Amino acid sequence: MKSYKKIPKLIGNMEMREWILKNRVIIVLVFLVIVSTIMSPHFLTITNLFNILRQYSLYILMAIGMLFVLLTGGIDLSQGSIVGICGLTLAITQTSWGWGEQNGLGLLMSILLCVAVGMTFGAFNGLLIAYGNMLPFIVTLATSTVGRGICYLLSNSRPVRLMKTNNSSKLLMHIASKGDPVLGFPYGATVAIVFVLIFAWILKYTKYGRMTIATGSNSSAVRFAGIDVKKYTFYPYVLSGVFAALAGIILTGRTANATVDAGTGYEFDVIAGCIIGGASLNGGRGSVLYSAIGMLTLALITNILNLLSLGAAPQQIIKGIIILVAVFMSDSLKKKNATE
Amino acid sequence: MENRLEMKGITKSFGGVHALTSVNFSVRPGEIHALIGENGAGKSTLMRILSGACNSDCGEIVINGRPASIKSPMDSVKLGVAVIYQEYALATDLTVAENIFLDNITTGGKIVNWKRLERKAQELLAKLNFSDIDVNAKVSDFSMAYQQVVEICKGLSKDISILALDEPTALLSNKEVDKLFELLITLKDRGVSIIYISHRLEEIFQISDRISVLKDGCFVGTVDTADTDKQSLVGMMVGRNLNDYYPKREVKIGDVIFEVNNLNSGKETKNVSFNIRSGEILGLYGLVGSGRTETALAIFGLRSISSGEIFLEGKKVEIKNPKEAFRHGIGYLSEDRKHTGLLLDMSIKHNITLSAIDKFTSGLFSSINLKEENNYALGEVEKLAIHTNNINNLTSSLSGGNQQKVAIAKVLAPKCKVIIMDEPTRGVDVGSKREIYHIMNMLLERGCAILMISSEMEEIIGMCDRVLVMHEGTINGELDKSEINETRLISLAMEVD
Numbered sequence: 001m002k003s004y005k006k007i008p009k010l011i012g013n014m015e016m017r018e019w020i021l022k023n024r025v026i027i028v029l030v031f032l033v034i035v036s037t038i039m040s041p042h043f044l045t046i047t048n049l050f051n052i053l054r055q056y057s058l059y060i061l062m063a064i065g066m067l068f069v070l071l072t073g074g075i076d077l078s079q080g081s082i083v084g085i086c087g088l089t090l091a092i093t094q095t096s097w098g099w100g101e102q103n104g105l106g107l108l109m110s111i112l113l114c115v116a117v118g119m120t121f122g123a124f125n126g127l128l129i130a131y132g133n134m135l136p137f138i139v140t141l142a143t144s145t146v147g148r149g150i151c152y153l154l155s156n157s158r159p160v161r162l163m164k165t166n167n168s169s170k171l172l173m174h175i176a177s178k179g180d181p182v183l184g185f186p187y188g189a190t191v192a193i194v195f196v197l198i199f200a201w202i203l204k205y206t207k208y209g210r211m212t213i214a215t216g217s218n219s220s221a222v223r224f225a226g227i228d229v230k231k232y233t234f235y236p237y238v239l240s241g242v243f244a245a246l247a248g249i250i251l252t253g254r255t256a257n258a259t260v261d262a263g264t265g266y267e268f269d270v271i272a273g274c275i276i277g278g279a280s281l282n283g284g285r286g287s288v289l290y291s292a293i294g295m296l297t298l299a300l301i302t303n304i305l306n307l308l309s310l311g312a313a314p315q316q317i318i319k320g321i322i323i324l325v326a327v328f329m330s331d332s333l334k335k336k337n338a339t340e
Numbered sequence: 341m342e343n344r345l346e347m348k349g350i351t352k353s354f355g356g357v358h359a360l361t362s363v364n365f366s367v368r369p370g371e372i373h374a375l376i377g378e379n380g381a382g383k384s385t386l387m388r389i390l391s392g393a394c395n396s397d398c399g400e401i402v403i404n405g406r407p408a409s410i411k412s413p414m415d416s417v418k419l420g421v422a423v424i425y426q427e428y429a430l431a432t433d434l435t436v437a438e439n440i441f442l443d444n445i446t447t448g449g450k451i452v453n454w455k456r457l458e459r460k461a462q463e464l465l466a467k468l469n470f471s472d473i474d475v476n477a478k479v480s481d482f483s484m485a486y487q488q489v490v491e492i493c494k495g496l497s498k499d500i501s502i503l504a505l506d507e508p509t510a511l512l513s514n515k516e517v518d519k520l521f522e523l524l525i526t527l528k529d530r531g532v533s534i535i536y537i538s539h540r541l542e543e544i545f546q547i548s549d550r551i552s553v554l555k556d557g558c559f560v561g562t563v564d565t566a567d568t569d570k571q572s573l574v575g576m577m578v579g580r581n582l583n584d585y586y587p588k589r590e591v592k593i594g595d596v597i598f599e600v601n602n603l604n605s606g607k608e609t610k611n612v613s614f615n616i617r618s619g620e621i622l623g624l625y626g627l628v629g630s631g632r633t634e635t636a637l638a639i640f641g642l643r644s645i646s647s648g649e650i651f652l653e654g655k656k657v658e659i660k661n662p663k664e665a666f667r668h669g670i671g672y673l674s675e676d677r678k679h680t681g682l683l684l685d686m687s688i689k690h691n692i693t694l695s696a697i698d699k700f701t702s703g704l705f706s707s708i709n710l711k712e713e714n715n716y717a718l719g720e721v722e723k724l725a726i727h728t729n730n731i732n733n734l735t736s737s738l739s740g741g742n743q744q745k746v747a748i749a750k751v752l753a754p755k756c757k758v759i760i761m762d763e764p765t766r767g768v769d770v771g772s773k774r775e776i777y778h779i780m781n782m783l784l785e786r787g788c789a790i791l792m793i794s795s796e797m798e799e800i801i802g803m804c805d806r807v808l809v810m811h812e813g814t815i816n817g818e819l820d821k822s823e824i825n826e827t828r829l830i831s832l833a834m835e836v837d
Contacts, residue, residue: 202705205707205708205710206701206705206706206707206708207697207698207701207706207707207708208705208706210690210697210708211697213686214683214686214690214694217683217684217685217686218679218682218683218684218685220679220680221674221679221680221681221682221683222683222694223642223662223680224642224662224672224674224680224681225662225694225695225750226661226662226663226664226665226666226667226695226754227662227663227694227695228663284683284685284686285685
């Protein structure tokens with residue numbers, strides 16, 4: 001350890017390793033941006049960057065919900081199905097139910113219904129896990145399967161298209177796929193950034209955030225401290241359901257289309273993003289901002305592989321390896337820290 | 341060959357704390373040798389060294405006249421040693437036969453011959469007069485006693501000559517104990533040497549041939565059971581030098597502020613009644629398994645109470661969970677820092693304020709005033725002498741003593757009037773111990789009342805104004821400050837009187 005003791009002075013009073021450990025996601029992101037810029041001339045362009053944000057803002061929203069679940073030591077595998085159901089709910093209410101013909105009010109009604117659906121799913125997960133003492137993995141796997149089945153029922157296995165002639169559908173499509181008139185910064189990304197900031201604040205500055213982390217850190221000790229552990233285990237699933245609903249709304253708006261299998265497998269990308277951002281599957285560790293950055297990192301990797309015209313198969317393999325490396329890095333760094 | 345097993349000069353320390361100091365212990369063939377001593381005397385550590393679960397710092401083990409090198413549990417098995425701990429090491433979802441031959445399931449061959457496995461298991465059980473056990477039934481279907489028989493059979497499947505049992509009767513009913521004793525006699529007659537660890541003197545006099553006593557990790561002596569009695573055994577277990585290690589206090593003891601009447605909760609708490617005055621430390625002594633912690637948990641709302649009343653400052657209170665206990669002003673310092681006491685991977689500051697976070701929150705979103713929280717934590721760190729340079733460091737980075745002080749700070753944060761401290765100085769270095777005693781005195785000066793559960797007699801004698809002694813779920817006696825001495829404590833805890 002002697003060799004590195006001189007270095008810290010270069011970067012203030014923080015120890016080098018601690019600094020790297022804390023900010024490794026940002027370091028990786030910067031590294032990726034540099035490499036990507038060198039490898040492809042199309043990478044560092046406004047169009048490309050805004051495209052990434054437009055595509056991935058919904059993943060970032062899902063990552064906020066997922067992070068809160070991961071913090072308690074749980075997992076939510078039903079997010080993808082909730083995205084699918086809420087997408088269909090939105091498209092069906094806008095078209096078949098005719099809510100799309102009314103202006104903003106129709107859109108608001110559709111959105112509120114979707115959020116209610118996501119909330120219900122999340123509350124169901126949370127009830128079984130927190131109050132029924134069932135395993136998060138099993139419960140959310142089951143609700144995920146049920147949810148996908150509901151998607152088939154709702155849509156008769158046929159995609160539901162939003163109609164451009166409907167005023168409120170048109171409004172949604174505009175918000176989900178366009179950006180502000182001056183810079184063209186995607187509205188979806190703005191929404192994601194606002195939520196990231198709000199929930200980063202909640203995690204750090206409110207009792208709710210603190211107790212969520214504490215519950216994941218050691219639930220027995222929290223119970224002994226006179227705190228309602230079940231409550232703090234329950235709410236993250238509701239949150240996760242609501243964010244999945246928002247993601248479903250944005251996805252449907254951007255593609256103007258709700259399909260039966262929309263959102264399938266999104267939860268795994270989201271979990272990967274959180275883990276790259278330093279969240280622990282054992283609970284008690286993770287940050288909203290870093291999870292969002294982790295998600296962006298995964299997005300950048302996909303993007304540069306696309307720009308380099310790599311096929312889907314090698315992309316999958318590379319993504320998988322990167323996730324393994326991320327987990328390996330955080331574990332080995334943590335262990336080194338613990339033995340010091 | 342006179343002795344089957346000889347352990348010579350066994351020394352073991354855990355992080356500076358001496359668990360065993362140069363212990364000599366020997367067992368003859370075909371005898372039942374009881375090993376006794378109060379909590380923490382080193383009995384279990386000695387057995388762990390014998391089984392290879394941990395290694396001694398120095399010392400030598402001789403089995404059948406030959407020096408034995410036991411570095412791992414595998415070594416001890418090869419030498420014919422089986423140690424059965426309080427928690428059985430059974431795979432409860434497997435059958436009796438599978439468990440008995442768990443580490444040699446193919447009974448010598450390459451594939452499992454189920455018929456042979458069953459037959460061999462049946463033979464073993466028949467030898468022990470337990471042929472009524474169905475070898476194809478799941479272990480989880482059997483009572484504790486029968487599970488223990490299976491555990492012993494597991495040892496016997498490997499040709500053992502030394503069998504050690506750690507508190508084998510703690511979970512058994514009287515009838516089951518008789519059954520176990522029959523089995524032990526059968527084994528003894530077959531020439532097996534049995535080491536029998538127990539707190540129950542009755543049983544020891546009933547079954548053992550010789551008795552060895554350990555005290556504070558030192559070997560006191562071995563006596564023939566026929567030549568001794570309970571009083572002289574107690575005499576061997578006591579006798580320490582008390583020094584002025586315990587800080588004096590001059591606190592006026594006030595009125596009764598906490599009272600428990602006929603509390604019942606499961607088997608561990610039977611008709612427990614007591615009261616505590618402000619400014620007083622009431623000790624709760626007893627051997628492991630006597631129901632002290634369980635009683636505290638029942639008061640704190642973590643175990644359901646079947647009957648009984650709790651009064652705080654004359655008013656009856658109902659406590660269904662720790663939240664209500666804290667609201668009434670009753671705090672509990674857990675005996676298990678790691679699992680139920682602290683959030684080791686959170687910061688010192690967050691641990692200190694955990695139980696009282698509401699004091700620092702305000703507004704619609706219960707946002708935390710980080711500055712106030714920080715100041716409070718800094719104040720506590722100074723007051724309780726927690727040695728750290730940064731309250732944002734992880735709690736796991738602290739030493740055991742400082743972790744314990746953080747745990748205490750956490751319990752004190754809600755400003756409780758009655759504080760139950762369960763083993764407040766367990767695993768703590770000498771310096772921190774003294775600091776913790778100072779903290780306790782400071783609390784008494786504030787008018788608090790402390791119920792201190794401790795397994796350390798010295799601590800009980802040094803700190804308590806009164807002591808209750810528990811034995812098998814009931815309070816076996818109460819001693820005033822002037823009456824507290826080691827002999828009285830041990831006698832009450834072991835029910836010698």
